[in-house]
Amino acid sequence: MRPFEFTRAESAADAMRLAGDGATIIAGGTNLLDLMKLEVMAPQALVDINRLDLGDIDEAEGGGLRIGALVRNSDLAADRRVRDAYPMLAEALLAGASGQLRNKATTGGNLLQRTRCYYYYDTAMPCNKREPGSGCQAIGGITRLHALFGASEHCIATHPSDMAVALRALDARVEIQSQDGVTRMLPLGDFYRLPGDTPHIETVLVPGDLITAVLLPAPAGARQTYRKVRDRASYAFALVSVAGVLDVEDGRIVRPALAFGGVGHMPWRNPEVEALLEGEAPSVDLFAEAAARLVAEAEPQGGNAFKIPLLRRTLQAVLRELTEA
């Protein structure tokens, strides 16, 4: 760990000013501190935002919830309103990490956790995400964890969050304050970036931006589930996960929203798959067609080819579960 300066921000303005000057924001620190010990990340300054007033969950106008950026994962998963209206989000949170980590990890920090790519974690390895321009050693290496969708020749990493997958299916938006006083609201699909040739830039945040909240719209559907498939029963990142929400009206699927974890540089969504399901009567054939459509554009790396049948099968099972009476 390299020596660094540490400041506790007393206000959002403080935090944004320091972050604008190059400090890295720390909240729960459950990922950042590990990475600093390994010198995968080596910020010269940290600004601690834990004293900011961002720790509440409030009901938003017109339904929905406004989740403060500092709401701990454990508290979010246990919130009665979340459990009642967004059970899939609580499931996703509880499928991640461990009790101790969830007690510390925050909503904003969870969105920004870094990939678990083995090569990113080893400073002896070339990695464009850690050291732009050094190359991607994961390609041609051990690729069990890696992406099927949206990868580039510069990076094939996946985003490890469970929470973010659920949020993407729920059409959540990230509330971002910038130093010039502007507040932006971005859906997750616009918040995250694909790796392209700049895999070290993972979101649209610029220095001085502060995530202040995540906004959940009123729930789109009552039928929700989050299914995570992994190498052991607990404390492992998703090989594949599926967040699904929909309703069935008059025997037909309406407003389906599906997001996928463990397969892309960001929580993945495919509008074609949702369009294919919209308004259709649930059937085994329909689900098979949707799953086939989803994996049609998958680009496996070798070690992760198994994720294609796994994703196909898991999606079909999730659709069966969501449409069963």
Add this chain to the structure above:
Amino acid sequence: MTVHIRMDDRVEADRLEDMAQGVVGKPLDRPDGARKASGTAAYAMDSLPDGACFGVLARATIAAGRLEGVDAAAVEALPGVRAVIVDERMLRNPAQGMAGKAPVQDPHEIAYFGQPVALVVAESFEQARHGAIALVLRLEARAGAVVGPDDAGVEIETPEKKQQSSGDLDAAMREAVFGVDQTYTTPVHASAAMEPHASIAQWDEDRLTLRGSYQMLRFNRAELADALGIDEKNVRILAPFVGGGFGSKLGIAPEAVAAAIAAQRLGVPVAVPMSRQQVFEGVMRRSETTQRIRLAAGADGRLTGIGHEALVSNLPGEKFSEPVTQATPFLYRGENRVIGHRIARVNRTCAGSVRAPGEAVGVTMLEIAMDELAAAAGIDPVELRLRNIPDEDPTQQIPFSSHKLAEALRSGADRFGWDRRRTEPGQVRDGEWLVGMGMASAVRVNMLVEAKARVSLSSDGHALVETDMTDIGTGTYAILTQIAAEMLGLPMDRVETRLGDTDLPPGSGSGGSFGAASNGTAVFMACEEIRRMICERFGCEAHDLTLKDGRAIAGNRSVPLAEILGGEDLVAEGHAEPGDAEDKVRQATYGSYFAEVGVNAVTGETRVRRMLGVFAAGRILNAKTARSQCLGGMTFGIGMALTEEIFHDPRDGHIVNRDFAEYHLPVNADVPQIDVVLLEERDAWANPLQAKGIGELGICGAAAAVVNAIHNATGVRVRDLPATLDKVLEGLERQGG
């Protein structure tokens, strides 16, 4: 006074049976338990002397080549850094178990990616770690490094004395009514002990004291002294508590030698802890194995032939090679046999002992092959094994010392409800889950290793047991205390056991499941001598003496021990050695495993639902710590079956998953209700305690029960461990399921 026993023959009397205190065998708590649970037991890094500096090892980042130099000045200029050390006495690899001399030294030659090459010493741990990461190495990579056993140009050794053959296996295979000829693989495993390696070195003139986390102190002391080029009389190693070892701490490792060198150079104590990543790549791995197994059987399932040929790997020059086939020569009948053993020389982290070297992977795969034979022959897997238990060691043609495999199989089947297993795979469904049962035999060779222990009975009726033996979580403190308390007729709280200090009489060390029997025998012998001295003073014959609750009883006399001792202390040393008994009889421990699993029909995920192990290991010295060992072994088995696998990068051989996030040990949610049954047994050939080792028996085939249950649940046969969901899924897809 030292009393000696060499195990040349069976012991005549079961002396512990004659004792009156009634503590041996009881499921007693560990005397050290409260200290561990309250955080007051001092592990290696818990005894930092004042003024200690910290050292962190730097790693080579090439698979093979030379270290031409390091850019020391830049790192020495960093805040707090006291020295950058590259010394030809530093270790390239740890010592193998019971080496007793220095392993390969001099980090200038690089044989694997991740090899420790330099030590950065600083005033704080964080400064040292930063220095070690910042240190620029001038490396000269050697072309043609071979990083995998299947790589082009790999050198394969076929050591002549490790090949065995009798009869004609090829003919037996041709004539067999039922046969299996399959190739199985197991991946590289990590020991993954809870406490990472760490050493604190401190010099007083020319005397070195090292606080470390080691299993076999008398060997470690000799290895450390030899590495440093000093007399071992000038080395003291302390390891009173060791947070697990599983073989990774058998031999002295790089951090100990580096700490000693640095402490000497700087004239201050130096602590060198290793990170989890460093332990994974810089200590020991269990070799991957490729095993061709051939089974030939008649119509009744009786084996006529067994072939077991293994390919393992290690660094060039390393003597250890995973003894995959260790139990194959005597587990089952069959007159036509081939045992093969080949070693691929690879530039990968040193391969060494990991819990139950040999049987852990060898018996497991043999037991999967037996399940395949059972399926092919249409014979119940338990019955198939019962039919193939030999009357004597079929290879050496010597008797078994004791043999409870049949009882373990029958008792296990009965307790588990094996008769509810459906023979045809894929018949039981619970929602999305396919449910099946599997079983396997357990077997592990039994060993005795030279050990000494001193027992002192003080005039006030307290006893002290002393040996440099370690307790690596196994229960040594408990069982040595119990043996002395039993033999001397004292309540447990009047016996103290001191371990883990090379100033004490040399014990066997912890390894190979031999610790309890070997050191327990040394304690037993010392106590027998003290009993003899008591008889002299008391004026009675040995067989008339009863010691109980601090009193000596003979005939109608009952006198407090203190009165007999009359202010004098009685001290005796016991010395146990293996002897000809090893050649006269085949000594082994046996058992059976039963597992029920659910396999998700959508995803291929496997969850173990319940598991049973039935074991026989001679006299059980403490029913609680013995059971704990078996639970831990079976948990290892679940990991081996389902999740554990070290990935080596195919290009440079580096260990890719070097932490607990990505090397998947079973977590609590992976481990269901496990039941352990310990069968009543005595083995008079083993030692006077009639106890055998149980520390490793829980893993010697356990994974096979799980993998066989996956087959019973799904019809998918996984021959390459671990049975991760992708492998099961491939089978399910092939079935069209």
